[in-house]
Amino acid sequence: MNFFHLNFRPQRFLGLLVGLLSGVVAANAQGYHSDFYPQWHQNPGGLNEDPEVPPGAGAAPGWTEVYRCGLPTNTGMTRGLVLPPGFTFRFHGQAVTAVRAFENYFLVFDTLQTRVIFINNNLPNPTAPNRFAYIGYGWTGSNTNQTRILTKTFGTAPHRQFWVQWNNMKVATSPAGVLPAYISYVLEEGTDRIHLVIQRESWWVAGAKFLGSGLQLNGTTAWVADTIRVRRAHQNDPRPLDNLTITFEPGARRATDAAMWAAWVPAGLLAPGPASAPLRGAVVNQGTQPLPNWRVAYCVDTGPVQFLAPSATVLAPGDTAAFAFPAGWTRPAPGRHQLRVWVQAMAGQPDLNPHNDTLSLTLQVASRAVPRRVVQEIATSSTCPPCAIFDDSLHAVDRRRPPHQVDRIAYPMNFPGTGDPYYLPEFRVRAQANVRNVRNVVLSPALGTPLMVANGTTVVDPTNRFFFPPLPPYDSLLVGLTGKLAPLALSGTCRVGGDSVQGTLTLEPLVALPGRAYTLLAVITERTTTGNATTNGVTEFHDVVKKIVLTHPLTAPLEPGQPLTIPYAHFFAPGHTVEHFDSLEVTAFVQYSALNGSTAPFDVVQSVRLRPAHLPPLGAPALRQVALGWTLVPNPTTGRATLSLTLPTAAPVAVEVRDALGRQVLTNPARELPAGEHVLPLELRGRPAGLYVVRLTLGAIVRTQRLVIE
Structure with a gap:
């Protein structure tokens, strides 16, 4: 707002x-x-x-x-x-x-x-x-x-x-x-x-x-x-x-004309319960004579009228004054309500212009209180030197925040120079849409990096040095964004199998949501990568987007008590940039969008971050896994190859091979192997020439390599 x-x-x-x-x-x-x-x-x-x-x-x-x-x-x-x-x-x-x-x-x-x-x-x-x-x-x-x-x-x-x-x-x-x-x-x-x-x-x-x-x-x-x-x-x-x-x-202009200047509650969405929410506003004297003893009243729907005592402030023509109901106001039951607030001149001094006395506000009271998470969408690049400073500062300040409040996703760009190997054109389209939607600063329409847009509308600078005049402090902006309620709860599942990621996303409306006004988006990210290191000195990257897997306009209205489940799936074809499949996650978010099926972005109203079911839940950043050495020889091969690996400890080991279409052509079921060196044969003779993907699974650790058959 x-x-x-x-x-x-x-x-x-x-x-x-x-x-x-x-x-x-x-x-x-x-x-x-x-x-x-x-x-x-x-x-x-x-x-x-x-x-x-x-x-x-x-x-x-x-x-x-x-x-x-x-x-x-x-x-x-x-x-x-x-x-x-x-x-x-x-x-x-x-x-x-x-x-x-x-x-x-x-x-x-x-x-x-x-x-x-x-x-x-x-x-x-x-x-x-x-x-x-x-x-x-x-x-x-x-x-x-x-x-x-x-x-x-x-x-x-x-x-x-x-x-x-x-x-x-x-x-x-x-x-x-x-x-x-x-x-x-x-x-x-x-x-x-x-x-x-x-x-x-x-x-x-x-x-x-x-x-x-x-x-x-x-x-x-x-x-x-x-x-x-x-x-x-x-x-x-x-x-x-x-x-x-x-x-x-x-x-x-009338002699006596008391008018409503403003009326608001903290948000258009309120939590249920017995507590009260402040009802505040301001009145203005639009008349030509002083306005004494004015008073404000309100009612919800057809409920009883509540009055403030007459004000002791005498308003000169053109003056304004604030009002607040000191005990708050009675919050209605969950649902959609009309709140009317109006101002009256003192008794015996009739208001000669009734047309500007009243404001009617539409309120939504949620069926339950669900905090809104913050999505940080970052345009970054391994070819951008300032991005190194930006990323370090961001991780430093985010570690001070509760991990459940922030979902961070980083889109690799080709800026200021080309060469980021993980860049996709769809990332620029998304980042450019965010630039057009920003409200708190004026940005050039030419996308630059680094840039972080929080919840679709707010530029946030964790370094406090990239904008002049400086933006408000990072923490204060995040507090403002996380202090809001969400109009829906968002949950889901995530499963990684082979080179595919799939699952479901469930939206539980907490208030009535109109159709053709929201869009569900989902991106696949890799928690840590190193293969995209190029020219800016960064050797380890975090929350790197691999694919925007879902952009789904919600065309039908959503009502409380009627959850909606939407599936998603993506197969990473040969030539993909995934380094470690066990590092993949899915971040989904619901964004207020425009009419007519457009997905032009506005406010993000809720998000969720999903890890595959077989992986431990997210917590504080963990130490990186000990490097696992394994090789495929010969590569290319005419049909027979061997997989050599060294295990630091005993572990269950499974191997599968898939062709370029994702079809499984060979599988060695999981079996316990002791620590030490091992050689596993891969019998692929008779298979058509082409590119294949070998997937090695050791418990929760997954590694892939490409294998060419000539």
Whole structure:
């Protein structure tokens, strides 16, 4: 969840928000006034809960694509967009039945305007059309054929909203390149309010955003919103949690107008039980007169209303104040619930604007409390000198953490130079997806190493030296990530047989999870490797990914009490890079992902690390196994070979040989052999020429070598 920090009135803003909100003088403001709401953690009215559709994914269910930029047949504007039947909406007192959206970020309240213009200064603008809403000027970059205009209606009459979204606008050039923005104008039935909702944006510098955003009646009359300046890397949560709203209210500002500024609980997911969770928030005085003796109330579903005592804080116009229910609030039973929080003016002082008094939050109470594990996905390379420092620092700090909290996986890259023998192109694809999803820093779209992304969204630097300004301390970031609850429990099995790894993964939902919103991934890792040592001085590598074995979108909804089991399997064909099969493990994780079957990553919500059943459980890092000397001669062979080995102690020994398709062609069942030297014949005469894999098993130790038959 992103929190956007702005100063509305610095002397009383409680330290909740950081940044700057600078005023823009509005012309003839009697028609509308504007208010800014940065921490609703929802869209206005809570009607639109849709995840934000990624570029190129097609329109989400219920959304209609009405325009796509970059096409040779474009006219720069949509067709006339007729409002839904019976949708009552007025602009400055005049009825509106249809609108038209333009590629260059404005919406006219009729279909008469057919001339494409480019507004490059503040409103009112005599060269611009009459009766329109404008997102703002000052953008850089250009739109592409992935930039679209989408529409959708939410709610039921007479309280509907008509959304017009500019999707994937190429409007911000930063050190990380051109980044997309998703911005919507929302027409609200009955209230005649107009909302400008900033859903995704790059706030990479404290520069002016949304210059000139506002409504224009004609060339001399307009109502202009404040300019937003935010010091934040990315506003890119696919959910509405980080959305910002500018609301244009008809009429002059009221004398008395108490409004909800923010309301939140520690998370949208709560544990069951008798304990209470804090219910906190803030109110704002949007009126023109001081606001004394205001009070806050809440209820869950249709339960009893709980009140706070009237506040002793008198809010001046524009001021905010925090509130908290001191004894917490009564947590409902497991399931999905609606929490309503609202503010009231003092008795005898009626609130003249009821539309902004209430926030309604959707809560999920889990059937049981399961901690969320942290997945550390590392882009590293044996050709990268800084990776040696990074890996040493990471192992040093992770040893201080309980082993059950962190699952670490390292993707071998070919950076800064080629030559890492364990690199696969699929690793770069995965690491690049993580780069695009990071929220806490601005990264170049060109993937570099070393880089670690924790739980899909957060860059963590165990060295505290690779970023400037420095990131928060490693331990504090990990504490924040491990302090959350998981919406599901994840378990599984893992079996290594021959050159195959297979098993099952079981998801146990603890809350209702929507379909087409999560993806199950699994990777096979080798706990320790040495064969990929090249140029950076590292001779032993840890948790090295060998294969991304599963990327499975969860298309069906999941309900508590209905576990889902999914199998996985992978055969390592000849030519693989596995050094020791007894060192293989599987790490699986569930990641919040986008709609339409896309696996574009967002938050990782749970993970599990699996070892083969015949191996001891994971614990503190153990000493490496004593080297086992064994040879195959002759190699290549015409069909007969011998396996020579030296046993330091007595052990059960088994040998099997498989062809290039994984079929077993020879097996010597396990038998106890004493310590010392042994020669075991391998009779393969009559077998076709080709590559074979010889697998030697000594108890829990497995070694393989390639054998060529000519």
